[in-house]
Amino acid sequence: MRNLPASVHRNNIHRYRSLLATRLSVIRRQFIDLRLSEESSALEALTS
Template structure:
C-alpha cells in the first residue's frame, strides 16, 4: 500500500509540474481556467494523499513546490 501511495504522489507531482509548464505558454482564457482548475485539484489531491500517507512526520507547505517570496529569503 505504501508503494502505491508513493506512486500516486509521484503521479500527482508530475501532473502539477506539467500544468505549471502549460501555464507558462500562450493559452486562451478558457484553456487557462481549465489548467488552473486542474492544477488546484491536483494540489489538493496530493496534499490529502500526503497527509494520509505521512500523517505526522511530514507535512507539505501550502502551495506545494511554490517558489519562496523574496522576503522569505532575507
C-alpha cells in the same frame, strides 16, 4: 480523484505549471488552473 501515487500528482502539477507558462486562451488557462488546483488538493490529501 482516484487514488493515484503521489508521483503521478507531482508530475501532473509540473506539467500544468509548464503549460501555464505558455500562451493560452482564457478558457484553456481557466481549465488548467482548475486541474492544477485539483491535483494540488489530491497530493495534499495523500501527504497529510
